[in-house]
Amino acid sequence: MNFHQYYPVDVVNGEGTRCTLFVSGCEHQCRGCYNQSTWSPSSGEFFDQAMEDRIIADLNDTRIKRRGLSISGGDPLLPVNLQSVLKLVQRVKDECEAKDIWMWTGYSLDDLTEAQREVVSYVDVLVDGKFEKALADPSLPWRGSSNQVVHRLT
Numbered sequence: 256m257n258f259h260q261y262y263p264v265d266v267v268n269g270e271g272t273r274c275t276l277f278v279s280g281c282e283h284q285c286r287g288c289y290n291q292s293t294w295s296p297s298s299g300e301f302f303d304q305a306m307e308d309r310i311i312a313d314l315n316d317t318r319i320k321r322r323g324l325s326i327s328g329g330d331p332l333l334p335v336n337l338q339s340v341l342k343l344v345q346r347v348k349d350e351c352e353a354k355d356i357w358m359w360t361g362y363s364l365d366d367l368t369e370a371q372r373e374v375v376s377y378v379d380v381l382v383d384g385k386f387e388k389a390l391a392d393p394s395l396p397w398r399g400s401s402n403q404v405v406h407r408l409t
């Protein structure tokens with residue numbers, strides 16, 4: 256998997272102070288997408304073991320307390336991303352006590368494959384659905400258009 260951005264301290268992508276990772280690769284091609292540079296899975300940088308370890312260390316850093324990890328993109332549930340994202344979310348739940356995971360995806364929760372569902376089983380809040388330009392509303396919390404849903408899964 257590749258990624259575009261990592262913010263070790265972020266207060267705008269989910270509730271509380273968080274670590275946020277923007278992965279590469281998205282197949283939804285939503286009209287009006289603000290992140291078109293992330294569409295290619297080969298764009299950005301390789302998400303290596305050191306990057307994964309850094310996120311775990313940041314979440315466990317007691318000097319700046321983080322509430323959890325946010326994973327956006329691109330699309331973390333793009334099939335080629337699933338193996339890396341699954342390993343990351345499993346480590347967060349195994350190694351970071353009481354940290355929540357927020358995730359943004361263009362897929363709909365009801366249509367997820369078994370492999371995507373396995374990843375989502377570790378996610379606390381899933382914001383799903385394609386961005387619909389005609390339904391765009393900047394006043395909506397955590398989502399860009401009103402068709403998207405904030406699912407609180409835990």
Ligand code: SF4
Pocket residue numbers: 281282283284285288289290291293328329330360361384385386
């Ligand atoms: S799901 Fe998100 S990143 Fe992918 S095309 Fe739609 S708005 Fe862009």
